[in-house]
Amino acid sequence: MRVTALVILNSAASSSSSPEAADPVVLANATDVSRFGYFQRFAAREFILFVARTVANRTPAGQRQSVQHEEYKVHSYNRHDLCALAFMDDHYPVRSAFALLNQILDEYQKAFGESWRGVKVDATQPWPYLTEALTKFQDPAEVDKLFKIQRDLDETKIILHKTIENLLDRGVKLDDLVEKSSDLSAASQMFYKQAKKTNQCCTML
Amino acid sequence: MNSRVGQATYRDRTLEFVKAVESLKKTVSLAPEVPSGTDALSLDGSKAAVSTQSEFNKRASKIGLGIHQTSQKLAKLAKLAKRTSVFDDPSVEIQELTTVIKQDITGLNSAVVDLQLLCNSQNESGNTSRDTSSHSTTVVDNLKNRLMNATKEFKEVLTMRTENFKVHENRRQLFSSSSSKDSSNPFLRQRPLASRGHHDSSTPAPWESDTNNSSSLFLGRTNADPSSSTQPLVQQQQQQMAAVQDSYMNSRSEALQGVESTIHELSNIFTQLATMVSQQGELALRIDENMDDTLANVEGAQSQLLKYLTSVSSNRWLMIKIFFVLMVFLMIFLFFVA
Numbered sequence: 001m002r003v004t005a006l007v008i009l010n011s012a013a014s015s016s017s018s019p020e021a022a023d024p025v026v027l028a029n030a031t032d033v034s035r036f037g038y039f040q041r042f043a044a045r046e047f048i049l050f051v052a053r054t055v056a057n058r059t060p061a062g063q064r065q066s067v068q069h070e071e072y073k074v075h076s077y078n079r080h081d082l083c084a085l086a087f088m089d090d091h092y093p094v095r096s097a098f099a100l101l102n103q104i105l106d107e108y109q110k111a112f113g114e115s116w117r118g119v120k121v122d123a124t125q126p127w128p129y130l131t132e133a134l135t136k137f138q139d140p141a142e143v144d145k146l147f148k149i150q151r152d153l154d155e156t157k158i159i160l161h162k163t164i165e166n167l168l169d170r171g172v173k174l175d176d177l178v179e180k181s182s183d184l185s186a187a188s189q190m191f192y193k194q195a196k197k198t199n200q201c202c203t204m205l
Numbered sequence: 206m207n208s209r210v211g212q213a214t215y216r217d218r219t220l221e222f223v224k225a226v227e228s229l230k231k232t233v234s235l236a237p238e239v240p241s242g243t244d245a246l247s248l249d250g251s252k253a254a255v256s257t258q259s260e261f262n263k264r265a266s267k268i269g270l271g272i273h274q275t276s277q278k279l280a281k282l283a284k285l286a287k288r289t290s291v292f293d294d295p296s297v298e299i300q301e302l303t304t305v306i307k308q309d310i311t312g313l314n315s316a317v318v319d320l321q322l323l324c325n326s327q328n329e330s331g332n333t334s335r336d337t338s339s340h341s342t343t344v345v346d347n348l349k350n351r352l353m354n355a356t357k358e359f360k361e362v363l364t365m366r367t368e369n370f371k372v373h374e375n376r377r378q379l380f381s382s383s384s385s386k387d388s389s390n391p392f393l394r395q396r397p398l399a400s401r402g403h404h405d406s407s408t409p410a411p412w413e414s415d416t417n418n419s420s421s422l423f424l425g426r427t428n429a430d431p432s433s434s435t436q437p438l439v440q441q442q443q444q445q446m447a448a449v450q451d452s453y454m455n456s457r458s459e460a461l462q463g464v465e466s467t468i469h470e471l472s473n474i475f476t477q478l479a480t481m482v483s484q485q486g487e488l489a490l491r492i493d494e495n496m497d498d499t500l501a502n503v504e505g506a507q508s509q510l511l512k513y514l515t516s517v518s519s520n521r522w523l524m525i526k527i528f529f530v531l532m533v534f535l536m537i538f539l540f541f542v543a
């Protein structure tokens with residue numbers, strides 16, 4: 001489960017009324033192209049940006065969308081013309097992806113307020129939060145609290161099952177001990193009677 | 206008369222109405238351009254009074270026709286709502302009808318309010334006779350009463366429908382376990398229908414007082430038809446979007462429910478754990494008791510054996526026995542020899 005890229009775009013110009021609208025403007029960009037060979041990295045980055053622009057163009061305001069592209073899934077969320085996209089593989093849970101997009105959008109709006117609306121050219125400076133978010137959120141448990149809670153609960157359940165098995169074994173051993181101790185007490189009682197008998201009876205011999 | 210046409214409720218006389226309107230159009234040339242009753246003041250002569258009066262009559266008849274159609278639809282809706290059986294639930298049609306009727310009633314409401322304004326302005330302008338003004342006020346009151354009755358019936362039908370729906374839900378829960386999906390279906394259906402309803406309200410309803418379309422009802426209707434063909438496309442897109450949003454929300458709610466059920470299972474496991482531990486505690490107590498008994502027995506046996514040992518190792522009884530035997534022999538020996 002990995003996230004390949006996180007992109008934030010300003011898609012203010014892309015409304016369906018103007019078919020030749022300007023493409024969405026890239027505001028922040030973080031890509032992890034380490035899987036590709038060295039010479040393909042630049043092309044992969046361009047490709048990611050292009051796909052991001054296309055999908056952001058097609059996502060209407062206030063809507064979430066998931067598009068399957070080759071082996072990647074592109075999730076996009078357009079909130080008040082600020083569009084966030086995430087490129088991830090098929091195993092990443094969809095809900096966590098949208099939670100991640102929500103969080104990125106909140107952070108961006110906290111960091112930059114409304115200044116992004118005036119930006120018309122692609123932003124070239126990397127935004128450090130996005131790059132560290134890319135590395136941090138490779139695991140969906142980090143971003144999606146529900147996922148983390150579910151995972152913890154599952155682990156707890158496994159531990160509890162093991163505990164119950166141990167408890168059952170303990171029960172079996174305790175049963176064994178009970179039997180043995182009752183046998184022991186019966187034997188000791190016989191021993192005591194025998195000793196009493198030999199002690200007090202016939203004084204012959 | 207045009208106003209009579211609107212008040213005849215049991216026969217469909219729209220064709221007659223249209224012909225009357227057309228004939229009126231030919232006689233009164235100023236009729237299509239009269240925007241509202243306030244402009245009647247600028248026109249002079251009896252033509253102005255006649256044109257505004259015919260305008261008023263036309264509008265009143267339109268409203269009456271609208272009310273009649275709405276009450277027909279309401280009757281259909283009432284029949285559908287009563288008819289609901291468990292398997293053949295026409296809830297989609299019912300919802301559609303409900304939204305359509307709601308829009309009609311709101312449109313009719315605004316139209317009646319406009320008509321009343323027009324009537325008041327006509328009365329204030331002073332060009333009309335007393336009979337005309339009283340006639341127009343009675344017509345407006347009549348229309349308002351009929352609209353109120355239609356709204357009341359609509360509300361009754363809606364309450365009946367919700368009661369029926371609740372009964373069906375209970376029955377469904379009794380017989381099937383997939384009731385959770387049913388409770389979400391009405392909300393899923395309502396949203397696309399609401400979006401469809403928004404698009405329908407954008408086309409001018411024929412009976413709304415619309416000065417540009419006062420020419421004829423059917424012209425307005427045929428204009429709306431080509432534009433309505435593009436509406437289903439937009440509606441479908443909106444439905445898809447609504448479905449995507451719903452699936453996101455649904456997945457979140459499912460995740461929450463999953464977490465809740467896991468926590469329930471965990472609580473079950475913990476209670477089982479506690480019962481088992483308490484039961485095994487009893488076993489431990491039994492073992493303890495058994496061991497105590499064993500200890501007591503063994504100690505007693507040990508004391509007995511110790512006593513035996515001392516009795517065996519001490520020779521006192523033996524000495525008495527040997528002495529006794531010697532005495533007996535001595536006695537016998539002495540007795541026989543002496």
